[in-house]
Amino acid sequence: MNANTSSASPSGPPGSVGNHGSPVTDPVDWEARYVTGDTPWNRGAAPPLAEFLRDHHVSGKVLVPGCGTGHDVRLLATHGAQVTGLDLSETALAMARSQPAVAGEDYELGDLFALPEKWAGRFDWVVEHTCFCAIPPARRADYVTAVSRVLKPGGSLLAVFFLDPGVDEGPPHGATREEISSLFDPFFVLEREWQPGETFPEREGGEICQLRRRRL
């Protein structure tokens, strides 16, 4: 599936955390993908996240943007965090809510690029897995703006990024390290970067994990 996108403005309108004034539309009908079951990405919690949680504590309020059916939300909640899964697909969230309840999980239907102002500075962590690579690449600056605004100053971003495979047949759309740096460095200090030891089989070597802290 190829995305067909145009350029986006990085700043959002007053009253929103994201940027719903952008001319960029997402060519993917995510709701239809869940309704028809055409969801090859829907395979369980991210192995790099499970690996990270073995040695690190993710606590407080956590946002998982583009949470789909909630695998990563449930994993984080099982480890004691208060986790909000955000997605624009009603069907994905219905599937998430139909799972046995885990204390600390919560789901919100919404668009990352049009979040209400009251979400500003609400979260201690954002955990990114397969949302950044799903959105149109022209909206990446908007993504950075949105996650930076919902985080508290000094809040943490844990991201599993899909690396550029050389050809863009996405989504998933890969990103180079250079692009990730140029987008995130102005807003987030890079604290650690590593190649995950645990991944889904065909993603071996194709992902990079970063732990970043929102600049004050």
Ligand SMILES: C[S@@+](CC[C@H](N)C(=O)[O-])C[C@H]1O[C@@H](n2cnc3c(N)ncnc32)[C@H](O)[C@@H]1O
């Ligand atoms: C490739 S799927 C990954 C889902 C989940 N993270 C997983 O790994 O199973 C991308 C998800 O992002 C959601 N999504 C795409 N654009 C979004 C947006 N602007 N705001 C919120 N969710 C979005 C889609 O509905 C979809 O569930």
